[in-house]
Amino acid sequence: MVSGTDRDYKALVVRIAVGNREKLKGTGILYIRNLNERVCVFTAAHVISDCFDINGEVYLFLDFYDQKYDNHLIEGAFDKVDQKNANERWVYIPDSYNSYNLNNDIAVISFPWENWMKELPTYEFRDAVLNETVYGWGYPQAMNSKSTEIEGTCISITGKVGNVISDRYVLNYEAPTRERGVSRHDEMSGYSGTGLFQRENEKVYFTGCLSGAAGEESDGSRVWIISSNVFFRAIEKLDMQPAIPNSFMPYKQDILEQVEEFSEDVRNFLQDSVDTLIEDKKLLPSQCIHEKSIESADLLCKTDRKSCKHYWKGQLTRAICFCEILGLNPEELSDIKISDKQDGYTIRIEFLCTEEKVSRCIQLLLEKALLKKTLKNESGIILLWNGQSSVYYTKTIRRSEIRRIIVSIANTPRQKKKLSEKNDFFNIVDGDIEESNIAMIGMGELFDTVIYDGNGNIEKMRGKFNELIKDAWEVLDEHLE
Structure with a gap:
């Protein structure tokens, strides 16, 4: 059961599809800097990095479900950029992203703010704390065919933080979605980009986004999380870092x-x-x-x-x-x-x-x-x-x-x-x-x-x-x- 407070944060979760609304590619988490200012979705770069056409565009379907479970769809062509851009929709992937070892596996998807977002919560950025629990929600590939309702396939993931290094950490996760014949790779292909949070003293901290499996297939439920500080550096470059609110x-x-x-x-x-x-x-x-x-x-x-x-x-x-x-x-x-x-x-x-x-x-x-x-x-x-x-x-x-x-x-x-x-x-x-x-x-x-x-x-x-x-x-x- 999702508590009222967690329902607010679940409303930030986005299902990412490319080219076709049914073609699941991964998950993201919405970041709101201020009311009436353009927003971002944080996700993993590998979710969309190979989807751009010859013109440097990708056609995305971004599905959100707010606290009342009403659906909100952001749909359209997004340009790939290397810095803050005046275009209505764009995607930033750092030059340092390495598709082989998934270093700096981050993408920032940006588009204009919409009025339904005014009730959504904000969060703070913080590195994950070793051995503490993190949690989030994603759209695992293994669940994609089980429901005709897209929202119904949003599944929680939780686990303990281990092996923290400078820009990423290992998550020993619990996600009871895998059935016989479903590989860890297929499960993670939908969870990729899932935002992970920690709670402390009634505050909610964003710790990073799920990247990919850690170790061999036999290593079980271990995945890499790209740390929140990598995303924070990106939004600093894009001049979208947290600012004093423009309204109470x-x-x-x-x-x-x-x-x-x-x-x-x-x-x-x-x-x-x-x-x-x-x-x-x-x-x-x-x-x-x-x-x-x-x-x-x-x-x-x-x-x-x-x-x-x-x-x-x-x-x-x-x-x-x-x-x-x-x-x-x-x-x-x-x-x-x-x-x-x-x-x-x-x-x-x-x-x-x-x-x-x-x-x-x-x-x-x-x-x-x-x-x-x-x-x-x-x-x-x-x-x-x-x-x-x-x-x-x-x-x-x-x-x-x-x-x-x-x-x-x-x-x-x-x-x-x-x-x-x-x-x-x-x-x-x-x-x-x-x-x-x-x-x-x-x-x-x-x-x-x-x-x-x-x-x-x-x-x-x-x-x-x-x-x-x-x-x-x-x-x-x-x-x-």
């Missing part, structure tokens, strides 16, 4: 899925808020990023945030909170400050998406002196913590608790001296709680306490937000504005 629309459903269907008031608020932000206020993902922000430090991010669904889901949550609830304009999102005019506090609000532990994160921030910006005109920083795998994603870490973390980091006189030299404003090791200038609020806590518990009522949500900030900062007066 792909993440709207992720926001709504945080709320049960019976919470109608909250769901209606979120639905209207996202539509208002995107359509009326013209909110763009690029407006959420500040080049001098704490989150701009790559040492705190282990993945490419440009294609990270969790990152943009967090940014959209932040935009809903600060623009729709507190009334900021989208252009103010990259530099948020809140003030208590009576007590003279000005606190910077920073978004921080990282899987680092809190203590390690604070240590790295201190070592790099990234917090020095608060010295002159600000009292401190409240970090909006978007580390979903951390227990603190659904908690508040008050200033007093951050102070204890700092004390544990600087637990010798020498460390205290080094800390004070790098952060001369940061006197909380020996000082009082009022001198502590960092607090954290988990993005899960922000969503649950402000949006969910606020039940879609703006005034109630605004009150919940103020209470949350005062609780994190501890000494703020009730006149927070």
